[in-house]
Each structure stands twice: as structure tokens, then as C-alpha cells.
Amino acid sequence: MRFMFVIKASKDSEAGVMPPAEMISAMADYHGELAKAGVLLDGSGLQPSSKGWRITWSGGKKTITDGPFAETKELIAGYTIIQVKTREEAMEWANRFPNPQIENGQIEIRQMFDLEDFEPSEGIDRFREMGIAQDRP
Template identity: 75%
Template sequence: MRFMILVKATKDSEAGVMPPEELFSAMADYHEQLAKAGVLLDANGLQPTSKGWKIQYSGGKRTVIDGPFTEAKELVAGYTIIQVKTREEAIEWANRFPNPHLDKGEIEIRQMFELEDFGELEAIDRFREMGAGQKT
């Protein structure tokens, strides 16, 4: 089972303010523990939305919308992807995640789909052939 831990953005992260060194150290310690346990698949921070864009769809039309985007609490500043055997194990690891905001903060944990969840479809077989969504 794969889970994504989403770190919510703040006004500071959206302004490009780097976290203090003690937070980087706590994050490094936590991710080293994940790696040693063999459950870490990926982790990274995201640049502020001022450096990003959205694609908005309306029927067959696509519109590029440059950032920044509003409502920082709805934005993602970083993520960690873990692969564990149970939901309970994911909860245990998530409970150990350092507070990314040093004060009042929040992370969101979402289980990722596995290709098997979509049943037997020709299009899903094409994803398998590409190696997309494969367990490690």
C-alpha cells in the first residue's frame, strides 16, 4: 500500500521563505528512518505556486493560468511517498512526521491507487507496460 503525505503550504512557503535549519534537520532524521525501514519511495519540497501554472479545461479548450494561486492552506508545499503493508503502519509513520510549520500545522495523508484497483482494462495494461504505478 502506498501513501502520500502532503505538507500544506503556508504564506511563508508561498513567499519562498526557507524553513529554519532545525526543521530541515528533523525532516532529514525522519526521512532517514523511513529509508532505513525500507518504506520511503520519494520525498520532495515544491517551489511556490508563483513559479507554477495550472491548465484549466473547458470542453476541448485548454487555458494556461500562471501562478501564484490564492488560498495557501489549500496548496501543497511538499510530499513524502511511503509504501507500507497496512493503513495502521502508515498512520504510525505519519504520526512521527515532524511538524512542518513548527507551530500550528497540518499534513494530509492519502492512499494512492494501485493499478489493480482499476480492474482489467486494456488502458490499464498499457500503464503496466510503461511501468507506471508499479510497486517497488
């Protein structure tokens, strides 16, 4: 099963403040442990929302809004994807994650979809064709 550790944004990450050397070093140690255990699949930091944009569908209308976006706590600043055997293992790895922000940090852990979890159906077949949600092997 795959899990995504979603790193929430902060005032600093949104202001484009680069993480201090000690934090980068702690992150490298942690991700090194994930890699040594063979469970690290992917990960990246994200640039501030001022460099991004949004597309919103509302009332049959599509609008494009340029960043930055105000609700800092709802934004994300990075992600790490791991593949483990059990949910408990994901919990344990998540507990070892270093604080990803200079001040108040938050990570959110989400299990990624695996279509094999669902009963076969026409809808699931169409999802499958979109090429999303593949946990196997």
C-alpha cells in the same frame, strides 16, 4: 502499498521563506527513520506556486494561468512517498511526521493507486499502458 504524504503549503512556504535549521533537522531525523526502516521511496519540497503555472480545461477551452495562486491551503509544498505493508503502518508513520510549517502545518495522506486492485477491464489496461500506478513489487 504506497502512500504519499502531501505537505500543504503555508503563508511562509508560498512567500518563499526557507524553513529554519531546526525544522530541516527534524525533517532529516524523521526521513532518516523512514530510510532506516527501509520504507522511504522518494520525497521533495516544492517551490512556491509563484514559480508555477496552471493549465485549466473548461468548456472545451484550455487556458494557461501563471502563479502565484491565492488559495494557499489548497496548494502543496512537498511530498514524501513511502511503501509499507499495511494501512496501519502508514498511519503510524504519518503520526510521527514533524510539523512541516513554521506556524500552522497540515499534511494529507493518500494511498497511491495500484492497478492490481482493480478487476481486469479494457479501461484498466489502458491506464496500465500510461505507466501509472504501479505498486508491485
